[in-house]
Amino acid sequence: MTSFAAIGLSISANAADLRVGLKSEPSSIDPHYHNLGPNNGFATHIFGTLVGSDENQQHYPDLAVSWKPINDTTWEFKLRKGVKWHDGSAFSADDVMFTVERAQNVPNSPSSFVTYLKGKTFKKIDSHTIHVVTAKPYPLMPNDLSTVKIISAKAGNGASTEDYNSGKATVGTGPYKFIEWVPGDRIVLERNASYHGAKAAFDKVTFKPIKAGPARISALLAGDVDFIDNVPPLDVARLKTEKNVQLSSGPSNRVIYLHMDQFRENSPHITAKDGSPIKNPLMDVRVRKAISLSINRDAIVSRVMEGIAVKAGQLLPAGFHGVSSKMKPDPYDTKMAKKLMADAGYPDGFKMTIHGPNDRYINDAKIAEALAQMLNRVGIEASVETMPKAVYFKRASRGGPNKSPEFSFMLLGWGAGSGEASSPLKALLHTYDKSKGLGAANRGRHSDAEVDKLVKQALATVDADARGALLAKATEKAVGENYGVIPMHYQVNTWAAKAGYKYLPRTDERTIVTGLSKN
Amino acid sequence: MTAFILRRSLQSIVVLFIMSLIVFVGVNLVGDPVDMLINPEADQAEIDRVIRDLGLDRPVSEQYWYFVLNAFQGDLGRSFIFGEPALKLIVQRMPATMELALVSLLMAVVFGIPLGIYAGLKPNSKFSKTIMAGSILGFSMPTFWVGIILIMFFSVHLGWLPSTGRGDVATYFGVTSSAFTLDGLSHIFLPAFNLALFKLSSVIRLARAGTREVILQDYIKFARAKGLAESRVVRIHLLKNIMIPVITIIGLEFGSLIAFSTVTETVFAWPGMGKLIIDSIYNLDRPVVVAYLMIIVVIFVMLNLIVDILYSVLDPRVRIKGVS
Numbered sequence: 098m099t100s101f102a103a104i105g106l107s108i109s110a111n112a113a114d115l116r117v118g119l120k121s122e123p124s125s126i127d128p129h130y131h132n133l134g135p136n137n138g139f140a141t142h143i144f145g146t147l148v149g150s151d152e153n154q155q156h157y158p159d160l161a162v163s164w165k166p167i168n169d170t171t172w173e174f175k176l177r178k179g180v181k182w183h184d185g186s187a188f189s190a191d192d193v194m195f196t197v198e199r200a201q202n203v204p205n206s207p208s209s210f211v212t213y214l215k216g217k218t219f220k221k222i223d224s225h226t227i228h229v230v231t232a233k234p235y236p237l238m239p240n241d242l243s244t245v246k247i248i249s250a251k252a253g254n255g256a257s258t259e260d261y262n263s264g265k266a267t268v269g270t271g272p273y274k275f276i277e278w279v280p281g282d283r284i285v286l287e288r289n290a291s292y293h294g295a296k297a298a299f300d301k302v303t304f305k306p307i308k309a310g311p312a313r314i315s316a317l318l319a320g321d322v323d324f325i326d327n328v329p330p331l332d333v334a335r336l337k338t339e340k341n342v343q344l345s346s347g348p349s350n351r352v353i354y355l356h357m358d359q360f361r362e363n364s365p366h367i368t369a370k371d372g373s374p375i376k377n378p379l380m381d382v383r384v385r386k387a388i389s390l391s392i393n394r395d396a397i398v399s400r401v402m403e404g405i406a407v408k409a410g411q412l413l414p415a416g417f418h419g420v421s422s423k424m425k426p427d428p429y430d431t432k433m434a435k436k437l438m439a440d441a442g443y444p445d446g447f448k449m450t451i452h453g454p455n456d457r458y459i460n461d462a463k464i465a466e467a468l469a470q471m472l473n474r475v476g477i478e479a480s481v482e483t484m485p486k487a488v489y490f491k492r493a494s495r496g497g498p499n500k501s502p503e504f505s506f507m508l509l510g511w512g513a514g515s516g517e518a519s520s521p522l523k524a525l526l527h528t529y530d531k532s533k534g535l536g537a538a539n540r541g542r543h544s545d546a547e548v549d550k551l552v553k554q555a556l557a558t559v560d561a562d563a564r565g566a567l568l569a570k571a572t573e574k575a576v577g578e579n580y581g582v583i584p585m586h587y588q589v590n591t592w593a594a595k596a597g598y599k600y601l602p603r604t605d606e607r608t609i610v611t612g613l614s615k616n
Numbered sequence: 617m618t619a620f621i622l623r624r625s626l627q628s629i630v631v632l633f634i635m636s637l638i639v640f641v642g643v644n645l646v647g648d649p650v651d652m653l654i655n656p657e658a659d660q661a662e663i664d665r666v667i668r669d670l671g672l673d674r675p676v677s678e679q680y681w682y683f684v685l686n687a688f689q690g691d692l693g694r695s696f697i698f699g700e701p702a703l704k705l706i707v708q709r710m711p712a713t714m715e716l717a718l719v720s721l722l723m724a725v726v727f728g729i730p731l732g733i734y735a736g737l738k739p740n741s742k743f744s745k746t747i748m749a750g751s752i753l754g755f756s757m758p759t760f761w762v763g764i765i766l767i768m769f770f771s772v773h774l775g776w777l778p779s780t781g782r783g784d785v786a787t788y789f790g791v792t793s794s795a796f797t798l799d800g801l802s803h804i805f806l807p808a809f810n811l812a813l814f815k816l817s818s819v820i821r822l823a824r825a826g827t828r829e830v831i832l833q834d835y836i837k838f839a840r841a842k843g844l845a846e847s848r849v850v851r852i853h854l855l856k857n858i859m860i861p862v863i864t865i866i867g868l869e870f871g872s873l874i875a876f877s878t879v880t881e882t883v884f885a886w887p888g889m890g891k892l893i894i895d896s897i898y899n900l901d902r903p904v905v906v907a908y909l910m911i912i913v914v915i916f917v918m919l920n921l922i923v924d925i926l927y928s929v930l931d932p933r934v935r936i937k938g939v940s
Contacts, residue, residue, distance in 0.1 A: 124697045132655040205699040207653035211662055258699055281709060281887035282782060305781055307885040311764050312780060319771035319779040487900045490651035514657050534659025
């Protein structure tokens, strides 16, 4: 009987049904198993969070109707009343208490939510009030709690990851209910009629993982799916000419940037032009600035990225919390760059290898090649070595002696998961401090006492405006003055739907069908 | 016969052991799975926890030792990414790959043998030359590209067949397959054809070469001289004698159809083991890669055995040692 219905479907899809072609399939339906983009995005259909995160990563009330700090170290969350789980039972503070306990203790989790929950003590005040206590003032509370999906204490009691994958424990409060997952083939969801927010637009949604870009596009063109994500830039121009396809694109929170060795007197991949060893020129801020000025960002955006990118002058595009209103992308000025190189004592330039991944960011290898040519124009003889991400990130983080970063000059990207400038500042530009988890991705080991002070101060300032100002100031110092990293561009993501549908592009790069509407 | 099968089984255990050692050391040389798994915002304590949980803090020799111990109990490790037993993940996806490989093998044989015999019987006809030119194309065009072209033509342009995924399944006689439903067949046609193309060309060329050789033999001349109908000469005297090389190739190629269906599965988003292995390699999901290669070795060993047994059935001159 079901197979009969399905045959009918594949021939003429019901108007209220949606089929989605996804590039990356989630590795589990368990919302706490794997803290990674595809999983977190997908789980949003089924599960709610205390604090919602919209397409621009702005917060809105989801399962909590309000939240505020009631003293320096305590946040109060008022929970929404009258919310029903998919199985009909009522949502209360007990579910939240159960969630925070379980989310930190999922067996075999390859990346857990401890990152967002540790150091926080949750207290149930009454059936719809929760207090969260920290040792020090903690401003990022709403950001952290916007990542943790709330599960039902009743359905989740004793449930394993397998129970979520099979659907046994998969009971949420989200706009869609879970029907089935056939790994590698499809995930099927159905409308939740009793959702507390805006009702879901589709009766049934089927997600199909289609990894290859051309295959995803042809599935859309052939009408086998209605909506796809991750349209490769190369195909955007062609799809624009298709009448039956509607594209949506928008900048993401991911900046593509350069990290430069600033901690070794002799950097392993830099020599004089004749191959003899030289003192690491990247230690000199003038050289770093010269490199930034020698990058023709407009050419990279228009030629390499086919116009599908936005040139960058800081760590997050305008509109995010904590970005500086003063900073602009550096101009393309080879004359000035050459002068700075001469001032720094390198009038003849030097020799350097640019390392980058070739399967992580959009057009990453091509960007590295274009960059090498641009650097050659100011006298830096740059060669390029790219490799698969599986190899690259290990070497870039700890491939050198004593687990130090191996490369001298790296192409990388950073997506600000929290939607705030504190995320890249803390990870990329704060002094590397393994024990405190600061500068965790600072692969150039940039270190500046003033930047550290500003970042730490911002991370302890609960007042949003004051924190924003501190973060902007830290960015101006670390990027604008120090050139601790060189931003190149913000990645732009593109989705494509069949004509008549429009997707609200998300800065967090996620594909969530509640953002798809008929126009 | 029993002794023969026993000896073969012993040999394959040695092969499996050596293979596991090479693969295990090989996958452990490349990258660090933790970089693929962990959220970039995680701190060092969380990274250390994951490394410990996955057992990556132990030396490779120790990891291998535990792998072998568990393997004897039928446990080939747990996927880093899915957290489920690697063997379960692969077995779950095996039917999809098997049916794809079988259908494309069927296509290769059903079209390949008649076309090859025709080209061998009438080597100078226009049609034969077209067949042979076509088989060169089948050999030389990259699978990925052909797959995309097939989709663009049959799905996007003509709209006849679905472009992606596996269709509905049905169960008959305990076998669940999408080849039993109309929807399933429409989904499997393009990927199976894409996968069959290379094999089809091999079968055509083998059948043609065999035909050219056999047709000159005395017993064919004699059969014709007896006044047998040409169709009977072809069916009984020719077909039987060209089958031996064809069966060898089909047997071995069936293994490679299963093992290397990765490209076709990726293009057509076919939910089989090939797609799983490609994703696992990219994401450094070591247990799945090792388990998959183990299974492929077993499949190859078994296919070789079946081919050897089939030989003796088809050709009375071949007698397996140990049979009195």
